[in-house]
Every structure is written in C-alpha cells, then in structure tokens.
Amino acid sequence: MTVFARFSIIYLIFAIVTTVVLYGFSFGHLMEIGFLATDLIKYMGAGPWVMWLFPVLVYYVVRHPARISEALYGFIATIALVCAYTLMKGTIPVLVPYWADGMFAQWDLALHGGVAPWELSHRLSAYIDTDGAVRTYSGFWGAFAFSFPAFLALSDQDPARKVRFLALYALAWILIGNVIATAFSSVGPIYIDRYYGGDAFAPMIASLKDLTFPGTSVDALQTRLWEALVTDDGMNTGGAAISAFPSMHVAIAAVWAVYMTERSWFFAPVAIAFAVTILFLSVYTGWHYAVDGYASIVCVLVLYAALRQLFKK
Template sequence: MRNLSAFALQFLPAALVLSALGLLFAAIVQHPAAPLTQLSGVIKRRGRGALGIALVMCIGMAAFWTLKFHIPHVVPFYADPALAEIDRALHFGDPWRWAHSIAPAAAMGPMLVVYFPLWLLEFFGCIALAAFHPSDRLRFTYLLSFTATYAGLGIVVATLGASVGPIFYDQFFPGEGRFAELIPTLKQSPASSYHFLVADRLYAAYASGAADIFAGISAMPSIHVAVATLNALFLMQISRWLGFAAWAFTALILYGSVYFGWHYAVDGYVSIAAVIAFWKIFQARMR
C-alpha cells in the first residue's frame, strides 16, 4: 500500500501535468492558430481512455516495485559470478573498465542526468504519447510490450537470474574483491555523491528489510535499458528522426548502466533482445 499511495499521490499527478504540457505543446505546433481547440478535441477523444491507462499504470508500477523488493526472499542473489564471467568472456575483459576508459570522470555529472531524470522524462512522455495516440494498433502494441517488459523481464527473469550488479558485488560476495577498483574509480568524480546516495539507499533498504518506493536491488535484466529500447521501437513508428534519437538514447543508457556499475553489459543485451521480441510478437497480433 505504501508504494501504491506514493505513486498515486506523487507520480500520477506529475505524469498528468507532464502529459498536459506535452499535449499543449503538440497542439501549438500542429495548429498554432487554434491550439486550444485541437487540445480539446484530443482530450474528448482519448481523455477517458488515457486516464484509465494512467490509473492502471499506477497500480501496476506499485505492484512491480513491491514484488521486486521481495525477489531475494524467493530466490537469494546467486547469479553474479556467472554473469561477471560471461561479461568478461564476451568483452575480453570487464566492460566497466572499457566504459571508464572512454569517458573521463568529468562526464559522470551529465551521464547521471541522462540516466535518471531524462530517462524518467522519456518514460512518462512515451506512456502519455501512447495513451493519447489515435492509432489503436500502435497504442496496444506499446502497452502490451510494456506490460510484458515489466512482468516478464522485471519480475520473472529478474527472479530466475537474481543478481545485484557490479556495484554491490563485493558486499554480497565478499572475499573475491572482483570489483574492488570500481568503487574508487567512480568516486573520482565529485558527481558520484548522488550516485552513491541512491546505491546506499537501495542497500540499506535490503539490509533492513524496510520496503520503500523504488527500493529493490536487481541487475539481470536491465529495466532501464528495456524501457529505453521499447520507447525507441515506439518512437520509430511515429517519426524516423525521433526513433534515431531514441536509439541513440538507448545506447547511452546501456553505456551508463555499465559505467555506473548498476548492471553487467549482458543484462542490457538480454533486455534489448527480449523487448524487440515482445514488440514483434504483439505488433504481429495487432494486424
């Protein structure tokens, strides 16, 4: 209930405000002479359905975060050594080292903006765009793929592949020191304080058993990468340029997931492959 009330009282109002601003902007661009008339028509056609989608999303996301928090109670974290080995074999070394060799420590601040607020903005924006989109086929393809992503990947696969990610590896698998250099490398940037604020909050919630909104450790698969992939597939159907930009954004999210130590690179690869499969399956069924 705590997650549900948090989403209902905090994130649902924020999503509705962002949706309204987005619709107004689109109306001004499409019909500058009469944007309010255009906006009124869109709300009349899709307002009730969009509100229903928002409410279902609110309940679904609250359920997702509640279930995610309890994954280690069902399957204790075990898969990290295998995932780390797969990553090392695929990339002829640890991917996080490659990521940090490309971007200097000063890049961490902008990357955090991309990984958190910009990802969240795209998350809400695409849900709103799908909710108000006139094409039933595209809307249902997106919503069904979204549901499969969170339920299939975020719960089922995350439970089967219960893992914590490189940033927590040495806390859950002490003695190996496999990622001992990752933490000091990240802390070379002044911007790392926010990054570790999030990490410490997640670990504290796990250690204390105190469920909270956005509390729940899970590496395999990457939902961040999965959602970015889904949005890229969706936006490509609306505009090629939006789609190309969204795929570039997905690449940045994948890179950031490895750079920050939240995920093994293979977590993102699995997410991309699965979401593309979901999209193709539901797109075919909507014909």
C-alpha cells in the first residue's frame, strides 16, 4: 500500500506540473488545486461512502487494528490519485479537441438495431425513481469508487491479490480515464448538440426534463461542467471537466465486479448487478453513449487478464 501511495503522489506531482506547463504558473491555479483536494477530502471523509465503510472499519479495528495504518495509506493515495486524474482530465480539450462524438453516436445506433440506447433506457422510466437513480449514480457509486483501496487494506489478507487490484484500480483511473479518454476526446450525449450544433439529441433532453432530472445533483453538475467548458475550454482544476469515452463510472464499478468475482462467488452477483446498473444509468442520465460503458468493461477485463499474467511471473 505504501508503494501505491507513493505512485499516486508522484502522479499528482506530474499532473500539477503538466497543468502548470499548459496554462502557466499562477497563484490562482495552485489555489484551485488546493480546493480540489479539500473537496475530495471532505467528500471522502464525510460523504456517503463512509456510511457503508464505517461498520467494516469498526469490525477490523476490533479484529485487526494493525491494518488501520495501511487503510490510512490507501485513503491518502486515493485522494492523490483522484486529484491527479481530475487535473489531467481537465487538459483533454486542450490536448485533443473533442472529435469522437459522431462516431460513438453511430456505433450506438449500429449496436442497438438503429435505436439510440438512451431511448431504450427511457422506455423503462415508469419503473425507475429519479431520485433513486441520481443517488445511485452519484452517491452510491462514489461510496464504492473512493473506498476500494481502503477496503482492500482492511479486508484482504492476500498480498498478491492486493497488489494486482491496486494496480488495476490505478490503471483504470490513469490509462482508461486519462490516456484513452484523451485519445478519444468526446463530450457525450448531454452536450453533443450544444458543442457541435444540431438537434439530434434534442428528444433526449426533452425526455430528461419529463423525467424531472432538472434540479437534481446530476443536472447541476452537467450545467457546471458546460459553463466551465465555454468559459475556459474546460480547464478548471476544481473538477469541472468533460469527458465521455470511456466511462469512469462503469470502469470503477467493473473493477469492483471483477474483484468480488475473484474473491467470493457469493457476493459476485451483487457486484456484477451494481456494475450493470451503473452502465444503465450512465446512458439513462444522458452522460454517456452505451459504447462508453462497453469499452470500459472491455478495458478493465483486458487489464485484469494482463495483470494476472504479469504477477504469475
């Protein structure tokens, strides 16, 4: 876990240097980075994820108090890693201007019989509570996304498995969320018409309004990201950055699904169901093309297989 923490801090330093090189050094820039880290600490220290991890923490404090220090390293490493990921995500429209949305929209239609996946998902709206969908996609996902390293530290006694999955977790954020996302720079269905012009996704926007998404935390974040894009090309170190492909929500949910499948077939169906739910909601809320989630799952599985082979040697 200490190696993971060092790596995450090094990546954070790299991200800070990269953004300074791209945008120049300023006190305001460094202040934004500090605010980003503070917001992450607040969320991770008092956010919804604590509600589910707290009983686990108490259990291991009693049973294995020596693991608490390792969990603390995991907590610190996660803050550094997610900060770095967010900073690098903000550079995407500067390094590679958005270009891939038309291609992904066409792929979505081709893979779903000529019907847009958002339309297929909205056909189920009568069975879905909007507040519950938002809470799951934002709060519950964050609970699992940010607690994974600490959970490994507290609960897993297999050193080799911990190393593999910490590597998978880090690669998901960096390779999938930064590198591949930059190469296939895209804004996603919710922004495509506003960014490129046209009205191809106007029916989706109207449908989201009918589903009462305006005013939810998802809608508020979508609005804030768009405002950041139009005011400063998306370069806002406070976490305001747009990137659709691949989906990090699905990628991290897939990491959990793979981990639980390897560790316990009893919990595997629950973890897989959660990943499928996040995939569905990523389309349902307008954030992502379906192919964003499909690509994330494929990437996670390929990385998982590669790491299993690597650590056999």
